[in-house]
Amino acid sequence: MPPINLIVNGTFDAGATGWSGTDIEATYRETAYLGNGSLNRVAEVDGRRNQITVMEQTFTVSGSSTRELTFDTALRTASNGNAGAEGFRVEILDDSGAVIAFAEVRPTNNSLQEFTLPVSFPDAGTYTLRFTERGPNDSLGAIIDNVELMVCFHGATQIETATGPKSARDIAVGDLVLTEHGLKPVRWVGRRHLTPAELTADPTLRPVRISAGALGQGLPERDLWVSRQHRMLVHSPVCERMFGEGGSLVAAIRLCDLEGIDVDEDAQDVDYVHLLFDAHEVVFAEGCPSESLLLGPQARLALRDEAIEEVCKIFPRFKSEKFGERSAYFIPDRKQQKRLVWRLKKNARPPLQGYNARVDAVACV
Numbered sequence: 163m164p165p166i167n168l169i170v171n172g173t174f175d176a177g178a179t180g181w182s183g184t185d186i187e188a189t190y191r192e193t194a195y196l197g198n199g200s201l202n203r204v205a206e207v208d209g210r211r212n213q214i215t216v217m218e219q220t221f222t223v224s225g226s227s228t229r230e231l232t233f234d235t236a237l238r239t240a241s242n243g244n245a246g247a248e249g250f251r252v253e254i255l256d257d258s259g260a261v262i263a264f265a266e267v268r269p270t271n272n273s274l275q276e277f278t279l280p281v282s283f284p285d286a287g288t289y290t291l292r293f294t295e296r297g298p299n300d301s302l303g304a305i306i307d308n309v310e311l312m313v314c315f316h317g318a319t320q321i322e323t324a325t326g327p328k329s330a331r332d333i334a335v336g337d338l339v340l341t342e343h344g345l346k347p348v349r350w351v352g353r354r355h356l357t358p359a360e361l362t363a364d365p366t367l368r369p370v371r372i373s374a375g376a377l378g379q380g381l382p383e384r385d386l387w388v389s390r391q392h393r394m395l396v397h398s399p400v401c402e403r404m405f406g407e408g409g410s411l412v413a414a415i416r417l418c419d420l421e422g423i424d425v426d427e428d429a430q431d432v433d434y435v436h437l438l439f440d441a442h443e444v445v446f447a448e449g450c451p452s453e454s455l456l457l458g459p460q461a462r463l464a465l466r467d468e469a470i471e472e473v474c475k476i477f478p479r480f481k482s483e484k485f486g487e488r489s490a491y492f493i494p495d496r497k498q499q500k501r502l503v504w505r506l507k508k509n510a511r512p513p514l515q516g517y518n519a520r521v522d523a524v525a526c527v
Contacts, residue, residue, distance in 0.1 A: 168221040169291065172233070172309035174203045183216035183292075185209035195238035195305050196272055204274075206238065207250040207295050208303025215250075215303070218292040221311065228282045228355060231291065233309040234274040235267060241302040245270040248297035249304050254281050255290045262289075266296065269304050281311070319386060321437075322446040330435040330447070341443040342451070342490070350476055352436035352455070352469050361429060366390065369426050369434075370414035374448075376422030378512025382448035387426060389434055390415035395444055395451035395491060397517040400505050407492045411453055412513075416499040419507055436465070438473065442490045451517065458486040 170180030178188040187209035192200035209215045223229075231254065241248050249268035253261050263281040283289065291311070295303060320327040324338035324345050331353070338345040356367055369387040376382070377394065388394070393411035401410050417423045436455040437445065443454040455461060457480050462470060474481045494502060506513060 168223070168311040169309050170219060170221075174205045174307060177203070178205075178217075181205075181217050181219050183218050185213040185215040185295075186217050187215070192274075192305070192307070195240075196236060197239055198273070202307065204305045204307040206303055206305045207293050208241075208248070208297075208299070208301055211301040212299055214299065215295040216292065218290055220288055220290045222288050223283045223286060228280065228357070229311055230357075231263070231279040231281055231309075231311050233277055234307045235269045235277055236271055236274045236305055237269045238302060238305055239272050241298075241300075241304075242272070244298050244300075244302070248302070250296050250306075251292075251294045252279060253292050253294075254279075255292065256284075257288045267304070268297070274305075274307060276308075319435075319447050320384070320449075322449075330437070331433060333435070333437060339437065339439075339443075339445055341439070341445050341454075343443065346439045346443055348437055349440060350436075350438040350455075350473055352438070352465060352472075354434045354466070356432040356434070358430050361432065365427075367432070368429055369432055370418060371424055371426040372414065372417070372450075373422035376420065377450050378514040379517060381450035381514055383450075384448045386448045386450070387429075387432070388414045388447075388452070390425070393453045393456075393493065394513070395453070395517070396502065396506075396513040397451070398506065398511055398513065398515045400502060400509070400511055404498070404502060404505070405492055405494065409517075410492045410494050410502070411489065412494065412499045412502065416496075416503050417513065419503050420513065436469075438476075442487050444490050450514065453490065456487055456489055459483070 174188045178186045188205040192198060192202045192204050195204065195206065205217065207215050207217065237245055237248060246268055249266065251264060251266050253264035255261050263279055265279050267277060269275065293306065297303065319330045321330050321333060322340035333339065333348060333351060335348055335351060337348045339348055361367055370390055372382055372386040372388065374382055374384050391413050393413050394417065395409050396412045397409040402408050418425060438455045442456045444451045445454055457477060479485050
């Protein structure tokens with residue numbers, strides 16, 4: 163799922179809709195300010211003379227993360243004599259009014275240029291984006307367009323809980339999540355946000371996209387994104403024949419040989435969420451069976467040092483690097499997983515066939 167913009171009407175195509183403040187001017191076309199013939203609508207951060215323009219809107223973030231606020235800005239040609247003085251202050255404020263990020267912007271170019279402001283959100287909550295006029299108050303100022311604060315949707319994966327489907331990014335410690343063994347309390351939640359730069363630097367961090375219905379039985383119900391090593395349940399007669407087990411857990415990257423499952427090369431940023439229980443569990447992500455965090459060597463590779471320290475406080479046994487938790491299902495080795503997927507593809511078998519544990523799980527609640 164592509165990223166979404168938290169800013170409403172950041173293009174000003176709908177005038178000032180979504181924005182509040184004072185002396186907002188968002189009714190004119192780009193050519194009125196820059197004389198370039200463009201009919202693209204923009205906003206000027208200097209409306210009427212002797213009035214201070216303030217443009218703002220509130221938005222909600224679901225957890226701590228680092229994002230980038232981007233927008234295009236230019237100096238209108240009629241204000242070239244004030245180049246370097248005319249401009250605005252852009253800032254992000256938390257719900258107490260404290261500024262968590264800001265910049266003083268003084269554009270000198272008469273064509274729109276992109277400006278980027280890194281923003282570190284300390285917690286989930288409501289925040290405010292605000293533009294405030296700076297410089298001569300003469301109604302001839304800077305213009306802005308394409309205001310964006312993009313977030314990825316991966317953390318919005320719907321997980322079945324006691325109160326119904328809930329976004330993974332909103333699940334907290336103590337929440338009751340539906341597993342194959344009924345409702346279980348979450349003991350720890352790990353979150354990691356990956357920026358476009360991090361994904362470019364290390365392409366192995368890019369997520370695997372499992373298209374709706376690609377696993378069989380109409381699952382997942384919506385497109386699902388998971389990390390490459392995140393394991394999905396394969397429940398098939400092929401598993402029974404190969405391992406003597408009705409189901410096995412297979413890394414998402416191994417499933418990419420199957421139709422509708424691939425590495426998402428277009429992902430701009432990613433939120434990965436780890437759910438930890440008292441035991442390794444199978445939970446339901448977009449309706450399909452998927453593993454919780456399994457404490458063991460691979461978890462140490464997936465988690466940052468501070469996350470490992472947090473987990474060790476809850477589960478002291480994880481302090482031992484040799485510790486390996488018992489998995490909810492058999493986990494084939496890499497060669498076996500590749501062979502399993504090859505046989506599924508050769509015989510045109512879906513990864514999920516005859517799976518009904520979700521019904522059993524609901525019944526046991």
